[in-house]
Amino acid sequence: MAARVAEVAEVSYSVESPRGPRTVTVSYQRTGSGEPLLLLHGIGHHRQAWDPVVGILAAERDVIAVDLPGFGASPALPDGLAYDLETVVPALRGLCDALGLERPHVAGNSLGGLLALEMAREGLVRSVTALSPAGFWSEAERQYAFTTLRAMRGIARAMPLPMVERLARSAVGRTALTSTIYARPGHRAPEAVVAETLALRGATGFDETLAAGREVRFRDDVPQVPVTVAWGSRDRLLLRRQGIRAKHTIPGARLVRLPGCGHVPMHDDPALVARVVLDTSS
Template sequence: MSATVSFKVPTPHGTSDVSVSYTRVGRGEPLVLLHGIGHHLQAWDPVVDIVATEREVIAVDLPGFGASPGLPDGLAYDLPTTNSVLGALFEALELDRPHVVGNSLGGLLALELGREKLARSVTAFSPAGFWTEAERQYAFTVLRAMRGIARRLPEPLVRQLSRTAAGRTALTSTIYARPGRRSPDAVVAETLALVAAAGFEATLRAGGTVRFTDELPGLPVTVAWGSRDRLLLRRQGVRAKQLIPHARLIRLPGCGHVPMNDDPALVARVILDGTS
């Protein structure tokens, strides 16, 4: 079951209350999971039970996504603000430099938290921020198209499509290499989450000039990329390795942009190895 925590974050006009939805399971060193743009914390469901056998796992709905409300007026969806929000979240949950694992946007945020010395280790699956300008424009165009299609589909049609492997492929093949493995209920839920994501457009606007260029010296870093990632192409993983030379770069055979669904056992092992 998810819970909600509220905390104060500074703004140019004082402090504002921010609320974040999260789940917390397992025992061991704390490990925070961050999803990608338009998704929600349930993206991690295929791996949570495995990882929770060895870690205390906190899966988070980023502000403006999933069950977390959007940021209040005066707070932007840019990296400095999100770093501040997540740092305040860690304080509210009494997390002292947890391991941070992220996918896509969440991978970039995990790296940012590492740069800010707020993470004990970072594991990033297909993180944003290692693109060329052409690659960024391509990814943003695909993301906007995905959301546009999802918003035009009536919910009964989404539910009907989700009942067959072919329908789940039509709805999710951009992010999953093996969409037929995703459960019908999960596909419906994440399609509705994409439609309702209050922070979607503002996050894309803020990401127009984002590049990650820090070497993160002294921080354990793992970067993993699906061999069948159709959104952020796998050559960006090589670029990440060049920028963070000490990082482990891992290829995920047969996995797409959101690999947790495609190969849960492999992804869980990468997480546990990267946080040991």
């Protein structure tokens, strides 16, 4: 099969709501060839979070990197649709149907990892790679993470664009902007740091997603598909002991340590993360 040329596109489709059918629009990038692999980012981020690994993955998979509704280039969910799991997971199922993806492999980071596991629980996927997935926290850990995320969002919204661009030009500035989620923030490209700061600032689904997450705990086993849970050893947002809880909840999961990686490990060690995803989806 010939490799698919990278394309950025939008797809719109109908989902049910308490007020009747609503149209959801999602932006995505698709490239590569092979079995389908859906990539889901974390709260406040965008599909470009996966850029360091997409090229590696696309050599063996049909890769679809998604901007979740209300994040990145995807517009907010329409009136009548909440940002809770009961709404977003069916919306992702509708996305798969619209793109002709029959039970894709799914890899997700943070919020995306939780969504990937929820999709697996619903029987919608072939395999799951969950990188520092949300939902395995204690109440104190959840409060710490949410407070940190609100602070990051507040800082991003308070800074004018020229200040963001000036900070992004230096390793010290990039560290100040992104050290919460990366172990090696100084290695990030200045333009990428600017883009993700603007994505965090402009995320229309941020507040409602965070509010919906207050009661979220992932408590169910997922015995029907291969699952890998991977955690960065330097994750400062969701502490790595949460990976042990994930392993207790999903006993058949493979628990992988990502040495030297932060909360968004795709940038800290792209080769390692790509290998973990490909091994799980083989």
